[in-house]
Amino acid sequence: MLKGKTIVLGVSGGIAAYKAVELLRLLVKGGAEVHVVMTKGATEFVTPLTFQTLSGNPVHTELFNLITEQEIGHISLADRADLFIIAPATANVIGKIAGGIADDLLTTTVMATKAPVLLAPAMNVNMYENPLYRENEEKLRRHGYLFAEPVSGFLACGWEGKGKMQEPALVMEAAVAALTVQDLAGVTVMVTAGPTREEVDPVRFVSNHSSGKMGYALARAAWRRGAKVVLVSGPTALPPPFGVKFVAVESAREMRDRVLESSGECDVIIKAAAVADYRPRERAGDKLKKVGDEMVVTLVKNPDILRELGAAKRPGQLLVGFAAETVDLEKNATVKLREKNLDMIVANDVSAPGAGFGVDTNIVRLLYRDGTKEELPLLAKEEVASAILDRIVALRAGSD
Numbered sequence: 001m002l003k004g005k006t007i008v009l010g011v012s013g014g015i016a017a018y019k020a021v022e023l024l025r026l027l028v029k030g031g032a033e034v035h036v037v038m039t040k041g042a043t044e045f046v047t048p049l050t051f052q053t054l055s056g057n058p059v060h061t062e063l064f065n066l067i068t069e070q071e072i073g074h075i076s077l078a079d080r081a082d083l084f085i086i087a088p089a090t091a092n093v094i095g096k097i098a099g100g101i102a103d104d105l106l107t108t109t110v111m112a113t114k115a116p117v118l119l120a121p122a123m124n125v126n127m128y129e130n131p132l133y134r135e136n137e138e139k140l141r142r143h144g145y146l147f148a149e150p151v152s153g154f155l156a157c158g159w160e161g162k163g164k165m166q167e168p169a170l171v172m173e174a175a176v177a178a179l180t181v182q183d184l185a186g187v188t189v190m191v192t193a194g195p196t197r198e199e200v201d202p203v204r205f206v207s208n209h210s211s212g213k214m215g216y217a218l219a220r221a222a223w224r225r226g227a228k229v230v231l232v233s234g235p236t237a238l239p240p241p242f243g244v245k246f247v248a249v250e251s252a253r254e255m256r257d258r259v260l261e262s263s264g265e266c267d268v269i270i271k272a273a274a275v276a277d278y279r280p281r282e283r284a285g286d287k288l289k290k291v292g293d294e295m296v297v298t299l300v301k302n303p304d305i306l307r308e309l310g311a312a313k314r315p316g317q318l319l320v321g322f323a324a325e326t327v328d329l330e331k332n333a334t335v336k337l338r339e340k341n342l343d344m345i346v347a348n349d350v351s352a353p354g355a356g357f358g359v360d361t362n363i364v365r366l367l368y369r370d371g372t373k374e375e376l377p378l379l380a381k382e383e384v385a386s387a388i389l390d391r392i393v394a395l396r397a398g399s400d
């Protein structure tokens, strides 16, 4: 995700400095080259050796040393950064940056950089609410500085309220977004994902093997590219991706209602969900008892959500469907593309090794309204998601 990216991680002096260790680990795991700059205060909380060991690079703490020594100087660090993160960012550091003060290595380097700067504030709730702090944050936002908003909870100082540094995994998400081209900024994308469950009785249901991985990867990738994302999901074992509006549903009918509620506001709708085509005609109020050697459950047809969306599609709206097939992939997918009035359909042979339900990879063919098609190789679902979004961006540009 961050391969080839150079990140300067500034750590300022707050108890949340320990969270910067975890953030560093995630950044390195994501493939980034990370250089850590610590304020003097930060070194009181966590030793530079910890950051040095995990980053594999010397930690920079003193402006003077850096200028005299032959290693990377602060200007060079500032120039090399693709992204500058300060986590935790204390009220003091944020105040200094907002005031144009550069009196130590961290503030000097951040002032000299042209890279985007992402701040993860951490402070006492009263400081966070202080009008002077608010003005500083507001000013920095106006100048394009990015913020990973702190969260509410028990603060180390004993107070309860907003001011806890955002979780490292979520700062990492914000960092990835900051390094991603925002080609879906201003676009509202709805993604449906996962299976639906059609209840037979209070303990049993009819469903399918969908894990939700493909849809969640699409929602995450669209958010990173700047889209406002609504994810309508059937039951899965996955945590909702950061930043998306998450709508949890169970049955196909519930999914239909929730999708139609906001589909009108969406510029792009991607229906990755494996919707159950049928549901039991009746749901028994009590658990069904075991009687006889055979049992018959009568199923009735569920609404076809995608077909309804296709019929109601407004000009400029892009509708993308999925076709899960085990035979006649292209033929079946083409029929769905046409009959459901789609702009593109992602066809996958769910019986092929490395494709379909549950696995982390997929092999898909993309079919378009104008009859063109392309075949993608075996890719991680994240890569498939990014390829699908590339095509969506291109289709939107073509229809302008």
Ligand code: CTP
Residues within 6 Å of the ligand: 252, 271, 272, 273, 274, 275, 276, 277, 302, 303, 304, 305, 306, 307, 320, 321, 322, 323, 324, 325, 336
């Ligand atoms: N879909 C839907 N509502 C349904 C069934 C399917 O919105 N009741 C959507 C899926 O989310 C997917 C597309 O339609 O984007 C195709 O789903 P698929 O299960 O492959 O096809 P079906 O249209 O259900 O046809 P069949 O099951 O006969 O292959």
